[in-house]
Amino acid sequence: MESMSNIPYYIKRGEIPYGGTQLIDGILYDGLTDVYNQIHMGNCAEIVARKLEISRQQQDQYAISSYKKSALAYETKAFKDELIPVAVPQKQGGPPEIFSEDEEYKRVNFDKLTNLPNIFEKENGTVTAGNAAALNDGAAALVLMTVDAVKRFHVQPLARIVGYADGECDPVEFPIAPSIAIPKLLKNTNVPKEDVALWEINEAFSVVGIGNQKLLDLDPAKINVHGGAVSLGHPIGMSGARIVGHLCYALKKGEKGVAVACNGGGGASAIMIEKL
Numbered sequence: 001m002e003s004m005s006n007i008p009y010y011i012k013r014g015e016i017p018y019g020g021t022q023l024i025d026g027i028l029y030d031g032l033t034d035v036y037n038q039i040h041m042g043n044c045a046e047i048v049a050r051k052l053e054i055s056r057q058q059q060d061q062y063a064i065s066s067y068k069k070s071a072l073a074y075e076t077k078a079f080k081d082e083l084i085p086v087a088v089p090q091k092q093g094g095p096p097e098i099f100s101e102d103e104e105y106k107r108v109n110f111d112k113l114t115n116l117p118n119i120f121e122k123e124n125g126t127v128t129a130g131n132a133a134a135l136n137d138g139a140a141a142l143v144l145m146t147v148d149a150v151k152r153f154h155v156q157p158l159a160r161i162v163g164y165a166d167g168e169c170d171p172v173e174f175p176i177a178p179s180i181a182i183p184k185l186l187k188n189t190n191v192p193k194e195d196v197a198l199w200e201i202n203e204a205f206s207v208v209g210i211g212n213q214k215l216l217d218l219d220p221a222k223i224n225v226h227g228g229a230v231s232l233g234h235p236i237g238m239s240g241a242r243i244v245g246h247l248c249y250a251l252k253k254g255e256k257g258v259a260v261a262c263n264g265g266g267g268a269s270a271i272m273i274e275k276l
């Protein structure tokens with residue numbers, strides 16, 4: 001689970017010196033900084049956008065499509081079987097607020113999105129609050145068990161793990177680390193990419209979806225079919241579980257799917273599952 005809205009500001013232990021002290025934002029310090037280069041993840045996205053010549057317009061179009069796919073998915077109840085309503089206690093003893101769907105996909109303003117300022121690079125930047133994932137809260141859970149345990153507990157598994165692989169690259173290029181993990185996974189499992197029915201690529205930034213699709217020549221119609229982190233949110237410690245869980249529900253019986261997440265620091269982890 002991840003509650004980015006509850007991540008504290010840090011202060012150094014000990015006496016506060018004459019002249020005061022600085023608060024450190026835990027979100028940036030522990031989550032969104034590339035520690036090797038001391039830059040924000042968004043600056044890494046800009047570096048990859050430049051390298052792969054991914055324009056602002058392409059990123060905005062990708063984000064718009066992500067928001068539209070998520071809205072349609074809610075309309076057609078594509079998330080129905082995997083969402084559990086959460087009651088959030090309110091201050092002063094008021095009745096708990098029930099959250100039964102993501103709010104992020106409704107926050108989009110299509111007229112505003114294409115006119116937002118660049119956040120991370122003022123000059124010639126391309127990444128904005130609209131085409132990046134936001135800061136979100138969320139939780140996802142999966143139960144992994146052996147074949148023996150499945151028999152012992154008489155449960156019906158949703159899917160089986162076909163294989164998994166990790167990939168690494170230069171930390172600043174972490175958004176395209178999936179393009180290294182995925183070929184390893186396909187090689188390990190001996191499954192051609194054409195046999196993968198659905199791809200869940202964690203879109204920490206629109207650049208991640210576009211860049212990996214471009215580098216691996218994947219069919220865009222099979223990627224994040226119900227939207228992704230840009231439109232559904234990216235609570236950073238839970239997105240991996242969410243995309244694997246969603247794949248379990250989105251695939252049809254017998255189909256194989258791949259979920260992959262880039263990790264800040266230059267890595268990516270990929271897993272292939274088969275719907276049972």
Ligand SMILES: CC(=O)SCCNC(=O)CCNC(=O)[C@H](O)C(C)(C)COP(=O)(O)OP(=O)(O)OC[C@H]1O[C@@H](n2cnc3c(N)ncnc32)[C@H](O)[C@@H]1OP(=O)(O)O
Nearest residue numbers: 032041108109112113129130132133134135204262263264
């Ligand atoms: C390995 C990995 O996973 S790396 C990825 C990890 N995740 C990240 O790095 C998170 C990246 N995102 C962020 O850091 C933040 O969300 C930021 C910096 C991009 C934006 O933060 P904020 O400025 O606080 O966003 P905020 O919600 O206030 O939005 C800024 C503006 O954009 C607008 N906006 C935001 N999203 C949208 C949208 N989808 N459509 C239209 N407008 C939007 C807001 O309305 C707001 O407008 P205003 O200035 O007129 O009020």
